[in-house]
Amino acid sequence: xxxxxxxxxxxxxxxxxxxxxxxxxxMSYLFTIAMGKGLVVLGLVLLMRAGLVxxxxxxxxxxxxxVAGMLTQFAEVTDVLLILxxxxxxxxxxxxxxxLLLCRYRExxxxxxxxxxxxxxxxxxxRNQVLGSTDGFNVANPSLLGWAPGPEGASNLVLAxxxxxxxxxxxxAWRYLKSLSGYAGEAVRENEIRLEYLGGSVFKIxxxxxxxxxxxxxxxxTVTALVSGHVDPEMAYWTTSGEFVFIALMGGTGHVAAPxxxxxxxxxxxxxxxxxxPYTWQxxxxxxxxxxxxxLPSGLWSLVERFQxxxxxxxx
Amino acid sequence: MKQLLAILVDGSVYASWLFIxxxxxxxxxxxxxxxxxxxxxxxxxGAYSGASMVGWYFSTGSVPWxxxxxxxxxxxxxxxxVGLLVERGLLRFMYGRDEVVMILVxxxxxxxxxxxIKLIWGVEPYFAYQPYTMLGRTxxxxxxxxxxxxxxxxxxxxxxxxxxxxxxRTRNGKLLRVIIHDREIAGALGINVSxxxxxxxxxGAGIGALAGALTAPGLSVVPGMGIEVIVLAxxxxxxxxxxxxxxxxxxxxxxxxxxxxxxxxxxxxxxxVIYAVMGLVLAFRPQGLFAVANARKx
Amino acid sequence: xxxxxxxxxxxxxxxxxxxxxxxxxxxxxxxIVGVIGSNGAGKTTFINMVTGYIQPSDGDxxxxxxxIIGKSPREVSLAGVGRSFQIAQLFQELTVLDNILIAHGFxxxxxxxxxxxxxxxxxxxxxxxxxREYEIEEYANEVVSTLPQGVRKLLDIAMAMLSKPxxxxxxxxxxxxxVEDKFLLMDTVMAxxxxxxxxxxxxxxxxxxxxxxxxxxxxxxxxxxxxDGPTQKVLSDPKVQELVVGHHLDLSDVKYATKKDSDxx
Numbered sequence: 001x002x003x004x005x006x007x008x009x010x011x012x013x014x015x016x017x018x019x020x021x022x023x024x025x026x027m028s029y030l031f032t033i034a035m036g037k038g039l040v041v042l043g044l045v046l047l048m049r050a051g052l053v054x055x056x057x058x059x060x061x062x063x064x065x066x067v068a069g070m071l072t073q074f075a076e077v078t079d080v081l082l083i084l085x086x087x088x089x090x091x092x093x094x095x096x097x098x099x100l101l102l103c104r105y106r107e108x109x110x111x112x113x114x115x116x117x118x119x120x121x122x123x124x125x126x127r128n129q130v131l132g133s134t135d136g137f138n139v140a141n142p143s144l145l146g147w148a149p150g151p152e153g154a155s156n157l158v159l160a161x162x163x164x165x166x167x168x169x170x171x172x173a174w175r176y177l178k179s180l181s182g183y184a185g186e187a188v189r190e191n192e193i194r195l196e197y198l199g200g201s202v203f204k205i206x207x208x209x210x211x212x213x214x215x216x217x218x219x220x221x222t223v224t225a226l227v228s229g230h231v232d233p234e235m236a237y238w239t240t241s242g243e244f245v246f247i248a249l250m251g252g253t254g255h256v257a258a259p260x261x262x263x264x265x266x267x268x269x270x271x272x273x274x275x276x277x278p279y280t281w282q283x284x285x286x287x288x289x290x291x292x293x294x295x296l297p298s299g300l301w302s303l304v305e306r307f308q309x310x311x312x313x314x315x316x
Numbered sequence: 317m318k319q320l321l322a323i324l325v326d327g328s329v330y331a332s333w334l335f336i337x338x339x340x341x342x343x344x345x346x347x348x349x350x351x352x353x354x355x356x357x358x359x360x361x362g363a364y365s366g367a368s369m370v371g372w373y374f375s376t377g378s379v380p381w382x383x384x385x386x387x388x389x390x391x392x393x394x395x396x397x398v399g400l401l402v403e404r405g406l407l408r409f410m411y412g413r414d415e416v417v418m419i420l421v422x423x424x425x426x427x428x429x430x431x432x433i434k435l436i437w438g439v440e441p442y443f444a445y446q447p448y449t450m451l452g453r454t455x456x457x458x459x460x461x462x463x464x465x466x467x468x469x470x471x472x473x474x475x476x477x478x479x480x481x482x483x484x485r486t487r488n489g490k491l492l493r494v495i496i497h498d499r500e501i502a503g504a505l506g507i508n509v510s511x512x513x514x515x516x517x518x519x520g521a522g523i524g525a526l527a528g529a530l531t532a533p534g535l536s537v538v539p540g541m542g543i544e545v546i547v548l549a550x551x552x553x554x555x556x557x558x559x560x561x562x563x564x565x566x567x568x569x570x571x572x573x574x575x576x577x578x579x580x581x582x583x584x585x586x587x588x589v590i591y592a593v594m595g596l597v598l599a600f601r602p603q604g605l606f607a608v609a610n611a612r613k614x
Numbered sequence: 615x616x617x618x619x620x621x622x623x624x625x626x627x628x629x630x631x632x633x634x635x636x637x638x639x640x641x642x643x644x645x646i647v648g649v650i651g652s653n654g655a656g657k658t659t660f661i662n663m664v665t666g667y668i669q670p671s672d673g674d675x676x677x678x679x680x681x682i683i684g685k686s687p688r689e690v691s692l693a694g695v696g697r698s699f700q701i702a703q704l705f706q707e708l709t710v711l712d713n714i715l716i717a718h719g720f721x722x723x724x725x726x727x728x729x730x731x732x733x734x735x736x737x738x739x740x741x742x743x744x745x746r747e748y749e750i751e752e753y754a755n756e757v758v759s760t761l762p763q764g765v766r767k768l769l770d771i772a773m774a775m776l777s778k779p780x781x782x783x784x785x786x787x788x789x790x791x792x793v794e795d796k797f798l799l800m801d802t803v804m805a806x807x808x809x810x811x812x813x814x815x816x817x818x819x820x821x822x823x824x825x826x827x828x829x830x831x832x833x834x835x836x837x838x839x840x841x842d843g844p845t846q847k848v849l850s851d852p853k854v855q856e857l858v859v860g861h862h863l864d865l866s867d868v869k870y871a872t873k874k875d876s877d878x879x
Contacts, residue, residue, distance in 0.1 A: 053416050101595060104602075108351045108415050112550050116591055119547045123587040178731045180719040183708075187716050190705035196688045197665070197697055198773065200720040208726070238543060242423065249420070279434060286427030290406070293420060 013167040020159050025152075028159055029227060030267050035162040036223035037247065038263035042173055043213030044248045045259050049177070050209055051189030052106065056114030057244045059098075059121050060091045060214040062236035064221030066131070067091075069231040072140035080142045080161055080226070087222045088215045095214030103206045118236045125233035136232025139225050158227040165219060166260055173256045176212075185209060239282075246285060249292050252299020262300060322459055323576045329465040331572025332472035336527040337545055338552040338564040339479060340520035346496045346559025347516040349415060353422040354402070355524050355549065356542030357429035361398060362391035362525025363532040363541060364437045367444035370533075374446055383447050387529050395525025396518050398429070403517040408510065426542075434539055441536040448533035468530060475523065479561050492516065496559055547587075551594045557604030566605055570597075617642050617676075618781050618813045619664065624673035626659050633659040634837045637673070641813045643780065646804070648824035648845065649817045650858055651834030657817045658700070660834070661783050665697045666690035677781065691721070696779030696812075700786045702770035704758045710769055711754040714741045714776070721777035748772045749802050763790040764799055771803050775810070782807060784816035788823055796820065800827055821849065821859060833858050 020028050040061050047054050067087040071077040077086075102113055126134055141154040149157055176182045184205045187195050192202045225231050234240065243266075251262025273281050296302065341355045369390035370383050402425055410421055451463035483489040495502040495512055503509045528542070552571050556563025571590050578589040597605065617640040624637035634656040641647060651657050662668045664675055666687045675682050682690050691697075705713050715732050718741050719725075745751040748768045753761055758769070767787060775782065787803060788796040804827055807814050815832075818824050824831060824845065831848040833841040835857045841848045848854055 053420070108419055109554070111416060111419055112351065112554075116547055116551065119544070120587050120591055124584065127584050172729070175729045175731070178733070179729055180716070180723070180725075180727045180732050183712065183716050183719075183732050184726070186708060187705050190707060191703055193687075194703040194705070194773075195716075195720065196686065197691050197703070198717050198720040199688055199691045199724060199777065201688060204726070238547075242427075245420070245423075280431050282427040283431035283435075286424040286431075289420065289424040289427070293417060293424070 009167065009171065013163060016167075017160055017163045020163060021156055025155070029155060030271060031264065032155070032159045032162050032227040033224055034264040034267040035166050035260065036220040036227070037244065037267070038166065038220070038260035039169060039223070040217040040220035040244050041247045041251070041259035041263055042169065042256060043216030044244050045251075045253045045256075046173070046176075046185065046209050046216075047213050048248060049182075049189065049253050050185035050206060052206065052209075053111050053245060054114040054210075054213065055111045055238065055241050055245060056116070056118035057213065057217045058236045058238070058241035059114075059118035060095065060217035061221035061224070061240065061244075062118070062121060062125070062231075062233070063087070063091050063094060064218030065225035065231040065235055066125075066221075067218070068222040068225040069137060069139040070131075072142070073137060076140075078140055078143040078148065079146075080144050080157065083142065083226070084161075084219060084222055087218045091214045091218035092211055095211045099207050099210045099214075103203055103210055115238055115241060118241055119238060122233050122236040125236065132232070134233060136230060136234075139229050139231060141229075142226045155227055158223060162223050162227075165223070169216065169219075170256045170260065177256065181205070181208065243285075246289055248299075249289065249297075250299055252301035254298065254301035254305055258299060258301040265300075318458055319580060321457055323573070323580050325459075325461060325465075326579070327569075327573035327576035328469055329572075330575055331568045332469045333527065333531060334548065334552050334572055335472045335565055335568035336475055336523060336530065338549045338556070338568055339475065339561055340523035340527070341549050342553045342556065342559055342561060342564045343479070343523075344517055344520040345553070346561075347492055348411075348513050349499070350407070350418045350422065351415070351550075351558075352517075352520065353419055353546060354425040354429055355422075355520070356544075356546040357426050357433070358395050358399065358521045358524035358542075359528035359531075359545050360433055360537075360539075360542035361394050361429065362528030363537045364433055364442065364528075365390040365394035365525070366529030367442040367532040367537045368437060370444040370446065371442065380446070380450055383450070387444070387447055387533070388526060391525040391529030392522050395522040399518040399521025399525075400514070402521070403514050407517065408513065411513070430539070430542070439539055441538045442532070443536055444533050446533070462534075464533065471530060475526075476561075476565060483561065488512070488515065548590065551590050554604055555594050555597045557607035560604070560606035563604055563606035618678060620676040620679075621664070622674040622676070624660075624663065624675060625671050626656075626663060626668065627671045632837045634663070634670075636838055639832065639839065639842060641781070641815065643813050644811050646807075646814045646827060646829050647816070648828030648831045649815055649834065650819070650821070650824060650831060650854075651840075652858060652860070655834040655858070656837040657834050658785065659837075661697065661785055661815075661817065664690075664783060665695055691777070691779075694777075694780040695783065696774040696777065696781070697783045698767070698771040698774045698785060698787060700789060700817075702763070702766035704766060704769060704773075706759040707757060709755050709757055710745065710750065710761070710765075711738070711741065713758060713769060714745060714773055717773035717776050721773075744772055744776065747802075747806055764792065764795050767791060768799060768802065772806075775806060775812075778810050778812070780812055782812045782814045784814065786817050786819065788818065788820060796823060797826065825849065 020031050023031060040057050044054060044057050064087040067090050068083045071083050071086060077083065098117055102110065102117070105113060125131060131137060141149070141151060142157060143149070144157055184195070184200065187200070188202055188205055195202055221235065224235075247262045247266045248259060250266065251258035270281065273284060277284065292299070337359060340358075341352060344350055344352050344355070366387040370387050373383050373386045406425070407421070410418065448462065448464045451467060454461050454463055454466075483493055491502070491507050491512055494505070494507060495509060499509065548571070552567040553564055554567075555570055556565070556567030570593060574589050574593045575586060578586045601607075619639075619641040621637050621639050625635045626633045637660065649657050649660070659668070663670050666682060666685045666689065669683065677690070677693050677695060680693070682693060685693070705716065708716075715737060718737065719727075719732060742751055742754065745754055748771070750765050750768050750772070753765055758766060767790070771784065771787065784803070788799055791799055800823055816828070828845050830843065831841070831845050832839055833848055833854045840857065841851050841854050849859065
């Protein structure tokens with residue numbers, strides 16, 4: 001990436017951070033949650049470019065959140081960096097195990113099995129009294145390298161961390177997609193047999209992507225847990241994973257920025273809808289999903305590409 | 317010994333319930349190559365229609381045993397109507413698309429139906445316990461069983477036989493099996509694939525709704541009851557082999573027994589056990605037990 | 615020195631169907647072997663077994679003296695066996711350049727990079743020269759699904775040849791290609807192959823192509839090798855003419871095409 005682009009991104013990052021801090025509390029709260037979810041969707045997009053739709057990213061989103069919660073509540077560890085490290089490590093290990101089975105499958109099997117695994121976690125959490133069952137439990141305020149801010153400071157801290165994560169991970173993801181590994185995803189989607197004949201291991205390629213996606217989902221979950229101060233099993237429920245898929249389709253897989261922007265849009269729309277039409281949110285999502293599939297299968301980013309006169313990439 | 321009997325009976329009852337639910341799902345997949353995520357909503361639809369009609373029926377003070385007819389009739393009517401609507405109004409425009417896209421489409425239908433059910437019936441639970449209690453109980457070897465559950469086993473056997481007869485002895489059934497094996501050739505042979513698709517989807521939806529209605533008397537009908545059903549039904553169908561009805565039967569038995577064992581011995585791992593069993597079967601037969609063969613690609 | 619490829623009593627059945635049986639052959643470096651036979655005679659089954667796509671029911675396959683039984687297509691590729699496909703197997707929605715870059719990354723570099731860009735100047739330069747060798751460089755930025763069959767087949771073969779395999783299997787390289795372009799395609803491909811001294815087996819239905827390019831011919835019939843020997847000898851064998859070629863091939867009457875200077879493929 002050129003020095004100029006890097007500089008521009010740095011400026012954009014700082015601007016986003018400052019802008020976020022200046023927003024009224026409820027807005028910066030929403031913004032932070034949106035960024036967390038955006039990271040989950042970024043991981044999902046990596047998988048979708050390889051032709052795999054996971055209906056179970058909620059598993060790692062929830063794991064990331066619960067690890068964060070448990071560390072602050074039961075182990076009295078509140079340092080943001082430590083928490084992130086722990087939640088990512090834990091989720092990556094779980095993903096490495098589950099992936100051994102899951103990544104042998106494609107298409108509907110992959111979609112449904114991934115959903116099944118997140119529902120298994122949901123089932124386990126709901127029956128677990130220590131972790132609060134369906135109510136979940138509260139998460140204490142995070143700190144950073146010894147600095148322990150009060151509640152408002154904590155929200156700002158998480159916002160800042162989220163912005164930092166979004167920009168650095170976004171840049172890394174962008175570079176990843178331009179590497180052999182990134183292109184390999186599309187090769188897998190287009191022609192697995194050919195890839196094997198070229199000496200590529202399709203399983204390995206998918207396995208790595210699955211683990212990366214899990215890590216990103218865990219980070220998203222941690223961010224959500226820390227800013228909202230609460231975790232509950234709903235995060236592993238199929239509806240949560242379904243939302244991630246919806247946001248991914250809404251944004252499209254064309255660029256690493258698409259999932260983040262789509263997530264912000266989604267959260268804004270959801271906030272508006274819950275004020276105006278609270279009992280029909282799912283129905284609205286359903287119709288919107290159909291509309292996207294029928295009219296905008298490459299997501300909103302395809303509109304950006306059309307504006308730039310590029311051909312929109314193939315829909316998942 | 318007593319526990320073993322309890323597990324066997326519970327397992328059989330649960331297996332019957334699973335079979336009725338899964339049969340519709342696997343039929344639709346086998347013929348149309350669509351994994352119908354909204355199957356759970358049809359289940360819920362059947363439960364709500366059945367339960368609410370039964371509730372109304374008993375308030376009119378009519379003959380008690382006819383409530384079964386009301387239960388089943390309401391569910392079938394709702395399932396068939398909505399099934400027809402969904403297939404003719406939406407799905408038939410999407411055939412030929414990627415399988416995963418079809419999941420997303422049926423997922424959208426699921427979302428819409430879930431809220432539609434909430435709008436029509438509200439969020440309070442429904443109870444239609446009368447058919448359940450009406451049949452009384454049986455005491456055997458120190459255990460008490462509800463006769464309704466035995467009836468459920470009987471109904472599932474009936475449905476199984478009806479499906480077997482329909483697929484193997486009737487002309488339309490044989491056409492269905494041709495389509496299951498090769499949709500393109502079927503079309504080339506002049507089979508009206510579009511009509512068969514409609515029939516299949518409506519039957520699948522109807523059976524799904526029926527499953528819901530039959531379950532309703534045993535528990536409370538609440539929002540979201542359809543969702544967990546999909547996860548279970550999928551496990552059953554995958555174990556048996558997508559598209560195979562006999563597979564669904566065997567899968568239902570395996571899952572039913574596994575789950576009953578878990579529930580009696582270590583309840584927390586119920587769902588985990590079911591998926592562990594599925595993982596085990598797939599480790600040895602990745603296509604499921606009775607899968608339809610796939611042709612070579614290169 | 616052990617043969618590059620050796621099969622011993624190779625057999626493959628599918629239930630009651632004997633797709634291939636009693637296949638005993640040896641191929642050495644530099645040999646160019648035409649494989650002929652009518653549809654269902656066992657040619658593609660043979661290639662699928664040699665590349666690890668299906669496993670034989672009986673017998674052994676040795677590449678450079680080592681058995682490849684039980685190996686996956688991936689492992690067999692890494693052992694130095696290349697293959698092109700009857701229907702070109704490409705990454706349809708990607709460009710020609712991306713296709714060959716990916717092929718290069720996996721079959722030559724063999725390292726799964728995460729952050730190094732695939733389209734680096736020097737890599738692009740390297741693969742462009744390969745495209746030039748196969749005379750398809752002008753299509754570098756076109757999406758594969760928009761290209762004619764001839765170009766796709768050339769790309770398919772180019773991608774398989776990148777890792778400089780010792781044994782190259784071409785499954786009907788000219789099928790689907792316009793008649794006037796067949797020889798041009800084969801000229802290009804054979805020139806590239808002769809440079810690498812790879813042993814080559816190509817399945818072909820067009821006898822003129824076989825006559826022009828093969829030193830040796832394997833004739834398959836009903837799952838067995840009916841004849842194995844120098845091209846002229848096998849093709850003038852009356853049994854081969856009766857069962858495989860299907861008509862009396864007058865070898866003195868074969869026309870040889872000349873390479874056109876104008877555009878092709």
